Amino acid sequence: MTRPADPITNPPVTSDSIAQALSVAIHEHRIAPGTKLGEDELSEIYGVSRTVVRASLQTLSHIRLVDIRRNKGASVASPSTTEAHEVFEARELLEPRTARSAARRSTPADILKLERHIHDEHAALDANDSGRALYLSGLFHTEIARIAGQATIAGFIETLVARSSLIIALYWRRESALCEKHAHHALVQALADQNEQQAEELMRSHLVDLHSALDLRERNERTLSLKDALSS
Numbered sequence: 001m002t003r004p005a006d007p008i009t010n011p012p013v014t015s016d017s018i019a020q021a022l023s024v025a026i027h028e029h030r031i032a033p034g035t036k037l038g039e040d041e042l043s044e045i046y047g048v049s050r051t052v053v054r055a056s057l058q059t060l061s062h063i064r065l066v067d068i069r070r071n072k073g074a075s076v077a078s079p080s081t082t083e084a085h086e087v088f089e090a091r092e093l094l095e096p097r098t099a100r101s102a103a104r105r106s107t108p109a110d111i112l113k114l115e116r117h118i119h120d121e122h123a124a125l126d127a128n129d130s131g132r133a134l135y136l137s138g139l140f141h142t143e144i145a146r147i148a149g150q151a152t153i154a155g156f157i158e159t160l161v162a163r164s165s166l167i168i169a170l171y172w173r174r175e176s177a178l179c180e181k182h183a184h185h186a187l188v189q190a191l192a193d194q195n196e197q198q199a200e201e202l203m204r205s206h207l208v209d210l211h212s213a214l215d216l217r218e219r220n221e222r223t224l225s226l227k228d229a230l231s232s
């Protein structure tokens with residue numbers, strides 16, 4: 001299989017296309033958390049200048065997929081298992097109540113927008129773009145917080161969802177990229193019915209389900225070299 005990372009079959013290589021290729025490789029677990037992302041090595045792999053590589057690493061650091069440390073360079077971000085638990089516990093605390101408020105306030109336009117999110121997420125899954133599917137699935141949650149009209153809590157949830165994407169990317173242990181088709185559909189239905197109780201319960205069980213799908217045991221994985229992970 002040829003990946004977008006291949007500079008010969010998919011020119012031109014830009015900082016965006018490198019960021020995309022690295023993001024996909026991280027989401028597909030080909031590059032392990034903590035792996036050092038050397039500028040020299042990446043510029044050799046992609047046949048571009050270090051400036052282009054640096055721009056792509058900056059992009060990834062903004063969405064916290066990559067950590068950049070002074071004098072140490074860039075590496076794949078590595079949220080601890082403790083942080084992973086904390087993030088999901090915080091979400092289990094905030095989001096069921098938010099879903100309840102959203103059920104009270106949702107308009108037909110909101111429902112349409114949520115349905116479009118689900119549709120796009122499925123399209124990404126069908127196209128094997130698990131990175132994008134993960135991103136869209138997170139947006140679904142921030143959208144519900146927006147519908148609930150609680151800006152302060154929505155801000156917290158947005159941060160937690162962004163952090164969750166990386167945690168899910170790193171610790172997800174189920175076969176499919178995301179098994180939440182049913183959960184999101186059922187949530188939209190509860191919101192459309194303005195069934196507050198149902199929305200709250202569905203959101204709680206959905207988050208507990210996601211949390212339980214993470215493999216948060218300590219591990220010691222064999223890691224591919226960057227070159228092996230990014231080619232072929």
Ligand SMILES: [Zn+2]
Pocket residue numbers: 137140141180183184206
């Ligand atoms: Zn979800």
